[in-house]
Amino acid sequence: MTGNLWGYGKEDGPSVWHKNYPVAQGDRQSPIDIVPHQASHDPSLGPVVLNYDQCTSIKIANNGHSVVVEFDDSDDRSVIRGGPLDNPYRLKQFHFHWGVKGCHGSEHTVAGNSYASELHLVHWNAVKYTTFGEAATAPDGLAVLGIFLQHHGRFVKAVFFFFFFFLLQGSAADFKGFNPKCLLPSSLHYWTYLGSLTTPPLHESVIWIVVKDPITVSEKQVTCLAGSSEPALGRLLPASGLYLHTFLTQGLYTRNWEF
Ligand SMILES: [Zn+2]
Numbered sequence: 001m002t003g004n005l006w007g008y009g010k011e012d013g014p015s016v017w018h019k020n021y022p023v024a025q026g027d028r029q030s031p032i033d034i035v036p037h038q039a040s041h042d043p044s045l046g047p048v049v050l051n052y053d054q055c056t057s058i059k060i061a062n063n064g065h066s067v068v069v070e071f072d073d074s075d076d077r078s079v080i081r082g083g084p085l086d087n088p089y090r091l092k093q094f095h096f097h098w099g100v101k102g103c104h105g106s107e108h109t110v111a112g113n114s115y116a117s118e119l120h121l122v123h124w125n126a127v128k129y130t131t132f133g134e135a136a137t138a139p140d141g142l143a144v145l146g147i148f149l150q151h152h153g154r155f156v157k158a159v160f161f162f163f164f165f166f167l168l169q170g171s172a173a174d175f176k177g178f179n180p181k182c183l184l185p186s187s188l189h190y191w192t193y194l195g196s197l198t199t200p201p202l203h204e205s206v207i208w209i210v211v212k213d214p215i216t217v218s219e220k221q222v223t224c225l226a227g228s229s230e231p232a233l234g235r236l237l238p239a240s241g242l243y244l245h246t247f248l249t250q251g252l253y254t255r256n257w258e259f
Contacts, residue, residue: 006200021200028204030195031107039191046082048145048188048209052091053077054179061172066095069175073124073132080123080143084192084207089123089143092132094180096120096149097198106148107198108210115148115214119183120198136197141205147184148214185213 005020006012018024056072070093071078079088098105098117106118123143124135135141189212196204 017200017202021202023196023202023204024200026196026202026204028194028196029202030198030206030208031109032193032195033109033112034191034210035111036191045084045192048083048085048190049081050145050181050184050188051077051079051081051088052179052181054177056091057175057178057180059172060175066097068093068095069178069180073126076126080121080145080209083190083209085143086140087125087127090126091180092122092124094119094121094183108146108148110148115150117149119147119149119215121145121147121180136205137203138205139194140207141203142197143207143209146208146210148211150214150216183215185211185215187211187213189213 006017008014014024023029056078058070058072060067060069062068071091073090073092076088076090078091080091081088096117096119097107104114104116106115108118121144123145124132125138125141125143126135129135129138129141191208191210191212193208194204195206195208196202197206
């Protein structure tokens with residue numbers, strides 16, 4: 001990672017990322033504004049299939065830019081396959097992007113509209129590459145599944161508070177037995193395009209699979225989070241929203257790219 005050399009402020013935000021990361025001005029940069037009627041249907045694309053083992057999550061950490069849940073990627077217990085992918089890709093981590101005050105936080109937009117948040121499940125091509133780092137710089141190295149989250153009353157807040165309230169920047173905790181399948185919508189219809197990491201170093205190495213249906217975080221999904229071995233959601237819910245701004249590390253930015 002690149003430490004704190006970049007951010008989302010005026011001085012270090014996306015508009016100046018190209019100074020340290022020239023690829024920011026490349027022709028395969030993400031995120032993009034997805035214009036549905038400009039996407040063409042490819043009948044050769046099958047469904048994406050997620051085989052996630054219950055036992056591969058390891059820890060949750062706040063790296064200063066996002067909250068990240070990491071997985072054991074030493075074998076193929078948790079993989080994504082199908083869709084535009086030639087072979088299975090191993091789950092490495094997932095993280096969230098969110099906005100100020102809990103809205104307009106998605107990175108991709110759909111016909112110019114943003115969602116409250118966006119979940120990225122990051123997978124790498126362990127068939128072709130020996131390490132995640134090697135894959136992260138290769139044109140077919142990563143497959144990222146993007147899931148939009150939309151607002152729905154207190155339950156979405158519960159999830160956000162879960163992350164904000166527990167984790168100070170730089171902190172980490174064991175987070176075992178969590179299966180991210182419970183964070184997915186029932187339909188996995190998707191858009192796909194060849195893009196990049198959305199944060200520095202912005203490598204153009206990502207096969208994006210952006211799921212069309214957002215999730216509205218439900219009581220069941222919150223229960224799923226609470227059911228993870230630790231931290232337990234019940235003791236993390238704050239009594240009010242006073243802490244919401246304390247741990248925000250990331251705001252909305254816009255960089256729109258056409259297909
Ligand atoms: Zn991301």
